[in-house]
Amino acid sequence: MNLENFSPSVRRTLAISEKETFHILRDLRALAVSFVLPIVLLVLFGYGVSFDLDKAPLAIVDLDNTPASHNLVRNLTANQEFLVEDWLKDPNDVVTSFRRSRTLGALVIPRHFSANIEKGKSTDIQLLVDGSSGTVAGSLLGSLAAFVQSESENIAYKKTLQKSRPLLKTEVTLQYNPALQSAIFFVPGLVAFVLAIVAVLLTSLTVAKEWERGNMEQLFATPVTRLEVVLGKLLPYLAIGCLQALLVLAVGMGVFDVPMVGNPLLLAFATLLFMIGMLGHGLFLSVVTRNQMLATLGAAFTTILPTILLSGFLYPISNMPRILQVLSLIFPARYFMTILRAILLKGSTFQDLWPHFIGLAAFSIIVIAGARARFVRRIA
Amino acid sequence: MSENPMQNENAIHVSNLERKFGDFFAVRDVNFEVRRGEFFGYLGANGAGKSTTIRMLCGLLAPTNGTALVAGIDVAKNPNAVKRRIGYMSQKFSLYPDLPVEENLRFFAGAYGLSGKTLLHKIDSILDETGLTNHRKTITSELAGGWQQRVALGNSLLHNPEILFLDEPTAGVDPASRREFIDIVKHRVQQGATAFLTTHYLDEAEFCERVGLMASGRLVTLGSPQELKSRHVPGDFWILQTNRAQQIKKQLLNMRPSVFSAHPYGKGLRVRTVSGLFDHNSLTHFLHSFDANAICAKGSASLDDVFHTVVKEDDNTAGEK
Ligand SMILES: Nc1ncnc2c1ncn2[C@@H]1O[C@H](COP(=O)(O)OP(=O)(O)OP(=O)(O)O)[C@@H](O)[C@H]1O
Ligand SMILES: [Mg+2]
Numbered sequence: 001m002n003l004e005n006f007s008p009s010v011r012r013t014l015a016i017s018e019k020e021t022f023h024i025l026r027d028l029r030a031l032a033v034s035f036v037l038p039i040v041l042l043v044l045f046g047y048g049v050s051f052d053l054d055k056a057p058l059a060i061v062d063l064d065n066t067p068a069s070h071n072l073v074r075n076l077t078a079n080q081e082f083l084v085e086d087w088l089k090d091p092n093d094v095v096t097s098f099r100r101s102r103t104l105g106a107l108v109i110p111r112h113f114s115a116n117i118e119k120g121k122s123t124d125i126q127l128l129v130d131g132s133s134g135t136v137a138g139s140l141l142g143s144l145a146a147f148v149q150s151e152s153e154n155i156a157y158k159k160t161l162q163k164s165r166p167l168l169k170t171e172v173t174l175q176y177n178p179a180l181q182s183a184i185f186f187v188p189g190l191v192a193f194v195l196a197i198v199a200v201l202l203t204s205l206t207v208a209k210e211w212e213r214g215n216m217e218q219l220f221a222t223p224v225t226r227l228e229v230v231l232g233k234l235l236p237y238l239a240i241g242c243l244q245a246l247l248v249l250a251v252g253m254g255v256f257d258v259p260m261v262g263n264p265l266l267l268a269f270a271t272l273l274f275m276i277g278m279l280g281h282g283l284f285l286s287v288v289t290r291n292q293m294l295a296t297l298g299a300a301f302t303t304i305l306p307t308i309l310l311s312g313f314l315y316p317i318s319n320m321p322r323i324l325q326v327l328s329l330i331f332p333a334r335y336f337m338t339i340l341r342a343i344l345l346k347g348s349t350f351q352d353l354w355p356h357f358i359g360l361a362a363f364s365i366i367v368i369a370g371a372r373a374r375f376v377r378r379i380a
Numbered sequence: 381m382s383e384n385p386m387q388n389e390n391a392i393h394v395s396n397l398e399r400k401f402g403d404f405f406a407v408r409d410v411n412f413e414v415r416r417g418e419f420f421g422y423l424g425a426n427g428a429g430k431s432t433t434i435r436m437l438c439g440l441l442a443p444t445n446g447t448a449l450v451a452g453i454d455v456a457k458n459p460n461a462v463k464r465r466i467g468y469m470s471q472k473f474s475l476y477p478d479l480p481v482e483e484n485l486r487f488f489a490g491a492y493g494l495s496g497k498t499l500l501h502k503i504d505s506i507l508d509e510t511g512l513t514n515h516r517k518t519i520t521s522e523l524a525g526g527w528q529q530r531v532a533l534g535n536s537l538l539h540n541p542e543i544l545f546l547d548e549p550t551a552g553v554d555p556a557s558r559r560e561f562i563d564i565v566k567h568r569v570q571q572g573a574t575a576f577l578t579t580h581y582l583d584e585a586e587f588c589e590r591v592g593l594m595a596s597g598r599l600v601t602l603g604s605p606q607e608l609k610s611r612h613v614p615g616d617f618w619i620l621q622t623n624r625a626q627q628i629k630k631q632l633l634n635m636r637p638s639v640f641s642a643h644p645y646g647k648g649l650r651v652r653t654v655s656g657l658f659d660h661n662s663l664t665h666f667l668h669s670f671d672a673n674a675i676c677a678k679g680s681a682s683l684d685d686v687f688h689t690v691v692k693e694d695d696n697t698a699g700e701k
Contacts, residue, residue, distance in 0.1 A: 008493040015490020019483070021474070026478045184559055214472030217533070221438050221468035222491040 016232025018207060024236060025209040032287035036193040038248050044254075045186040050193055051132070057085035059106040061098045067304060068114035076107065076147060091126070092314035098130045101177030105129045105140045117155055139197075188340030189313035192246045192274065192333050197305040198241040202229050206233055208295040230368070234279050241275045261347035267340065270360065274336040277364035278303055284371040306331035335359035381597050387457060389452045391543050391574035392437065396446035406432040408597040410446070414576060416542075417524075419569045422570030422578040423687065428485045428594040429580040433473055434547050437576070438665045451542055462525035464492075466538030471547040471578075474532055481512055482535030484520055485538065492539040510564055511608050533564060543574045551580065560619045562587060582683040591683065596689050612689045613638055615655050617679030618663060621648040623699035624671040631670065 024031055036344035056074075062069050074081055082105075086097045094106040108126035116123040126149055129141045210216045219229065252258035260267075281303060286295040308314060310324060311333035317325055328334045335356040350357070381428060392414040399407040407429040414420045424430045435441040437448050439459030448455045451465045475484050489499045507513045508528040515523060522529060536544065544565065550558040562584060569575050577588065585591050585605065589696055592602045601608060622628055627647055632651055634644045640652040659667070660676065667674035 011489055011493050011495050015487060015495075018490065019487040022479055022483050022487075023476070214470060214474055214475065217440060217470050217472065218468070218474035219491065220440055221463060221466075221470070222465045222488065223493065224491050294518070 008223075009225070009228060012222075013025055013228045013232040013235075016224070016229060017235040019070075019325060020233055020236045024204070026241070027192065031240075034197065034242060035247065037197070038190055038244060039251055041193070042186065042190050042248060042251055045190070055080060055083040056105065056143075057103045058082045058086050059086035059094055059103040060084050061088045061091050061094065061106060061108040063091075063111045064109050064113035066114035069109045072109065072113075072151060073107075075151060081143060094128050096345045097126075103130070104137070105144060107144065158187075160193055184252075184256065184345065185341070186313075187258045188258065188337055188344060189311070190252075190306075191248050191271070191314065192307050192311060192336050193304070193342060194244045194248055195241050195271070195275050195278050196307040196333070198237055199276075199282040199303050201301060207283055208236075208290060208292040211286070211290035212292055226372055230283060230372060230375070232275070233283070237279055238272075241279070245271050245275075258344060260344055262343035263347075263349070266305065266350055266353075267343045270311060270336060270339045270343070270357065273357065273360040273364060275330055277332045277360060277367060280364055280367035280371060284367045284374070287371050302331075303333075307333040311337040330363075332360050332363040335363075389416075390414060390449075391418065391451060392420075392576065393449040393514075394433075394437070394446070397433065397436060397443055398445035399429075399436060400444045401440065403523075405597045406450055407436070407443075409595075410599045410649045412544055412592055412599060412602055414574060416573055416574055417569060419566065419575065419587065419589050421585040422576065422590040422594065423561040423580075423582070423585055424578070424594030425691065429597040430661065431547055432597075433594070434468075434576070434578060438466060438545055441467075442514070448549055451664055464539070465542045467539070467541035467544045467548045468487045469532050469536045469549050471551070473528075475520050475528060475535070478519065480517050480519055481523070482507075484531055485534055488535040489538045494538065500639065504537055506535045507607065509537070509567075510534045510550050511560070523556075526553040528537055529553055529557075529561060530564070533561065537568065541573065541579055543576065546575065548578050548580065550584065552620045569672070582687060585683050593690055601686075601690055605683055605686075608683065613640075613652060613681045613685040615652050618653070618658070619645060619648065619649045619677045620651060620667065620674060621646075621676075622667065622671045622674035623647070624674070625649050628667065628670050628674070652681075652685075685696065 028278060044336075052144075054224045062073065066153065073084065077084055085103050087096060087108075088097065091108050094108070095105070097103045106126075106128040108128070110125070113123055113125075116298070127141065127144050129137045131137050140303075147310075172306055243328070249258070249260075253260060280293075282299050285298045285302070289298060297298065306328070310317075310320075310328040310331055312328075313333070317328055320328070339348075339353050339356050342353055385478045390413040392412075396415070397407060397410040398405065408635065410429075410433060419562050422430050423432070429614050432441065436443050437450055437455060439455045439462050442456060449568050450462045451514060453461050455462050455464075460584070476487070479487070482503065485503045486499070489502055492628050494502055504513075507516050512527070512530055512534065515527065520528060523531070533546070533549060535545075542689065546565065547687065554563070558581065565575050565577070566587070577584070577586060588605065590604050591608060592609070594600065601612065626645060629642045629644075629649055632639045632649075638657050640654070642651045646648075663676050664674075667676060
């Protein structure tokens with residue numbers, strides 16, 4: 001590349017970017033970790049720490065013990081969603097099974113189950129779920145209830161087959177994420193999370209360090225301007241962040257079948273905007289604190305935590321207390337998460353999402369302007 | 381290169397320069413000039429205000445009063461124009477220790493706006509000038525302290541600055557390395573650059589054409605080392621070797637004010653007297669009346685003497701106020 005054609009300002013900015021790249025390449029291990037970590041997290045979230053029900057362990061208390069009750073249990077385990085872990089004789093033993101964490105839910109089939117069906121009388125089936133298992137409890141309860149509902153409809157249908165078709169049949173359709181796979185929710189969250197980490201890296205490893213070491217003073221004795229320092233430092237990290245975001249998306253799409261319904265360019269634009277905001281935020285912190293430890297701590301608290309907790313990544317914003325809902329409006333992670341999910345899963349357009357884009361842009365502008373303003377050239 | 385209308389001006393012209401931090405005067409009413417091509421030394425104890433002065437001259441710190449013209453340009457008004465024409469080596473460690481020598485130079489060359497072939501040639505010539513060619517690929521943190529200082533010096537020479545500001549560049553470095561370092565700077569001065577060097581080492585100040593001495597934020601004296609010596613510590617210096625130093629010292633000090641001072645020196649004494657008070661014979665004669673084996677030899681003033689005298693005077697006058 002022939003840099004001699006560029007203006008001195010561009011040359012100086014690129015010199016800073018180049019040096020920053022040297023620093024990054026000096027520490028290949030950190031670079032490798034920063035690429036591997038998000039993939040590990042994605043796989044963990046995608047497979048392991050899943051909210052999906054895959055072979056959820058159940059206890060069965062079959063007090064009826066008839067072909068009809070056996071049939072019910074067989075249907076329950078047919079699609080791998082549930083796995084019978086305990087066969088119990090006494091409903092009171094369910095609590096013990098829960099306490100030993102052997103099972104998460106239980107189905108109690110009452111005596112006279114089959115007799116009642118024959119007579120066309122309604123029967124109460126008891127469902128028990130271990131509430132301490134958190135989110136899983138909710139989906140388990142939902143699935144079990146849905147199963148019992150559909151079984152009862154089937155039974156009713158068979159019984160009335162000769163006469164007429166069933167009058168009512170509920171059908172629940174989940175829009176956009178039919179299998180309710182966690183990975184599809186996690187990929188957007190992880191993209192935001194990874195970018196937040198890059199922002200922390202920038203602050204802790206680069207800018208605050210230069211203040212601490214006294215490099216900044218030497219730098220200011222050259223004709224380099226503050227904007228050149230800010231931009232020169234942002235560029236390489238922006239590139240790394242974008243590569244990581246791409247990697248997470250690619251793995252999400254390739255391995256976990258995350259769809260890309262919307263416009264990839266719009267997605268790229270949102271990512272860039274979010275990234276600039278995150279990096280600007282990190283820069284702002286290190287300019288204000290001029291101290292590696294403080295800047296890193298501050299960045300962790302104000303970028304990573306809100307990205308995990310206040311963005312809708314793990315907990316839906318609508319379920320949060322009012323104060324936290326208002327607080328989440330300050331952090332760009334919320335807007336970004338909404339945009340990502342909407343573009344990936346729903347194919348939303350800019351017309352649908354523009355207020356969120358404004359949220360992202362506003363944050364970026366405020367923090368970068370703040371960083372530049374506090375970046376006092378005269379080190380007084 | 382743009383032509384310089386101030387060709388005959390001084391390289392540095394400082395008048396009434398002042399910097400306050402809160403109520404504290406770090407630099408107070410400082411006035412001096414440095415000629416083009418001069419090797420200028422700036423001395424002072426810890427906290428005297430040397431770094432504060434240099435940072436104001438480099439456009440890194442705004443003065444609270446007074447003006448500084450560097451290369452004919454008012455620093456406060458146009459710091460960027462000044463920065464292009466000066467080289468600055470800060471007192472703090474300013475290199476990137478994780479990068480090789482070459483990449484440190486490359487970065488600063490870029491920061492000064494060099495690029496392409498010019499940049500590569502410049503780096504080669506700086507490595508050669510500072511004797512670092514064999515270390516170009518060495519990671520900077522693996523170099524010895526004296527060599528690291530050369531890299532830092534190289535960084536500040538990349539753009540052929542007219543004026544070099546070196547803030548205690550040789551602090552903590554062994555004497556041989558210090559000498560070599562100063563030689564690199566001297567060579568630049570011979571080629572027309574101006575050097576402004578702060579230091580704690582008085583032997584280093586002896587090389588300087590002129591020396592300014594700071595104490596408590598003020599410039600208390602200024603001149604060539606020779607001028608400073610004859611101004612502040614006039615008279616004759618004698619080195620005495622004797623086993624009866626205590627007794628002889630007492631006798632000599634009885635002759636004040638003809639004898640200015642007598643201090644322990646090795647096992648003997650170092651004595652300053654009014655010029656011409658003794659010659660070799662008369663002093664030997666005097667000594668032998670106390671110690672038959674005493675020997676004396678002519679000594680000479682050092683900047684150390686100047687420094688101690690001036691700082692003491694400054695303390696005394698400060699005490700009188
Ligand atoms: N940014 C600052 N804020 C407050 N006081 C300062 C600041 N910078 C310097 N000082 C004070 O100004 C005085 C002069 O400091 P300066 O660094 O100029 O001394 P120096 O002659 O360079 O000393 P040294 O030989 O230790 O480098 C010191 O008392 C110092 O504490
Ligand atoms: Mg200093």
